[in-house]
Amino acid sequence: YFEKIRVLLHRHGNVRTLHPAVTASVLIAWWFSFVIVFVVPMDVSDTLYDKCKKDRCENVTPANCTVLCNQPLSYLPQQYLEVFWNIVFWSSQLLTWVILPLLSSYVAAGEFTISGKVKSALIENAVILWNSRNFVRSSTDLRCCQQTS
Secondary structure (H helix, E strand, O other): OHHHHHHHHHHHOOOOOOOHHHHHHHHHHHHHHHHHHHHHHHHHHHHHHHHHHHHHOOOOOHHHHHHHOOOOOOOOOHHHHHHHHHHHHHHHHHHHHHHHHHHHHHHHOOOOOHHHHHHHHHHHHHHHHHHHHHHHHHHHHHHHHOOOO
């Protein structure tokens, strides 16, 4: 699976000219985005299985419960699935809102030194995040203050 994403990145991106950190970040971001497509059905089937066990197997021995509810092939206990979802969600958030924008600004910066590029990227992204925060606040303020007729 990871290999397919690497091939896609190699085919659709110019891997030879990009910095290795950018390539690795994009590869990881794509992997986390694509893994959600496989985890959602697994989560749904596990939830339905757990609900079936709860509804039908309260007064039944564990051996008879497997007859009533078929365990999915991809079954993971809830605590593992929850940890996996947290890793996928927070990694995607961090990559989307912090790491990839910083790398993009770093690569596009017109500074000549590494420290200058980092400073330029941090300032640019701080401005973007601040303006988006203000936009969300103003949109929320307008929505809450509209009068209904």
